[in-house]
Amino acid sequence: MPLSANAFGSLELKNVGRSFGGHDALVDLNLTIRAGEFIALLGPSGCGKSTALNCLAGLLPLTHGQILIDDKRVDVLPSEKRDFGMVFQNYALFPHLTVEKNVAFGLQMRNRPRAEISRRVKEAIALVKLEEHAKKLPGQLSGGQQQRVAIARAIVIEPRLVLMDEPLSNLDAKLRLEMRTEIRRLHQSLGLTTIYVTHDQEEALSLADRLVVLREGHVQQVGTPAELHDNPANWHVADFMGYRNLLDLKVVSVSGSSAKVEGNGLLLNATMVQPAAAGDEVRVAIRPHDLVVAREGQPTEGRNTFEATVSVVEYQGREFAVGVNTSTGKNLFVHSEYAPTPGETVRLVLDPARALVYRTSLAAVSAEEQELLQVRG
Incomplete structure (x- = not known):
């Protein structure tokens, strides 16, 4: 036709x-x-x-x-x-x-x-x-x-x-x-x-x-x-595109496009999508597939690691969707290749490149930020 x-x-x-x-x-x-x-x-x-x-x-x-x-x-x-x-x-x-x-x-x-x-x-x-x-x-x-x-x-x-x-x-x-x-x-x-x-x-x-x-x-x-x-342009797009973990944290230090952020009992190395300065309140977006339960002996060099307690486990075929609570009670959605036990303390691993830092406002993305997105892509 x-x-x-x-x-x-x-x-x-x-x-x-x-x-x-x-x-x-x-x-x-x-x-x-x-x-x-x-x-x-x-x-x-x-x-x-x-x-x-x-x-x-x-x-x-x-x-x-x-x-x-x-x-x-x-x-x-x-x-x-x-x-x-x-x-x-x-x-x-x-x-x-x-x-x-x-x-x-x-x-x-x-x-x-x-x-x-x-x-x-x-x-x-x-x-x-x-x-x-x-x-x-x-x-x-x-x-x-x-x-x-x-x-x-x-x-x-x-x-x-x-x-x-x-x-x-x-x-x-x-x-x-x-x-x-x-x-x-x-x-x-x-x-x-x-x-x-x-x-x-x-x-x-x-x-x-x-x-x-x-x-x-x-x-x-x-x-x-x-x-x-x-590379979502702002946290709203990130949220809609499956970045279920949205953390309101504070910037501790900045080096180029990298930032150290803290809050909710966490200290993370992350990557800025929208520019921020030390002391700024920011929102960090993390996709569940990027926050994984580490196996014993798994190398973690250059990555964020922290502990959390398993609250719920869902079987999804080849992997497991896991709900965890941090030491301060923050709920997170993570993934695992094996089935942890509810109540178990697990170690989570996160690549700094997959912890995305955004301003908490939904202001339009500037030309400078669009260029940063393209570089990251």
């Missing part, structure tokens, strides 16, 4: 914003998307990601800013003139129409010839592997199958952009994994340009070429999955 007829070079969002009754739901979103990219808008509920998607789709008018495709404004066009396909969270299928007729609907609204509609509907249904269900009604399908119909309906019109609003949130864990693979396969095989809204960081990391993390309508960071996973 070729998409060349509606191909474009780039989609640009310039200072895009949307307010509701004086409340800013989205503030100055600036982003350039290249044709063929898969972009994930990521953040907690109420962060502005669905607002951004609805502004792109033409379902919400902009309060300010512009949306351009190859330097031509599209935000002034009604939604049906933008040639975008939309996949909704609740599928939004017509319950009284068969799979075939649901998929055909957009083409019929565009008054395409009957023979063309039949051919393209057949191709789209084959792409999502629903040939055996073409004559069924949505109510006769599973949740995953209904989502496939919704995707087929979006791509059959050969859109220049596909918008997906948390399309997997209503599915069980197994189906989410299967559909995640299916969405990425379709994106690659059809050469789609996709913008995908999710609150699931694992989903975003596995699907997207670039991620846009939002908080309270403001962009916090834009980057590749690896960049955001390894």
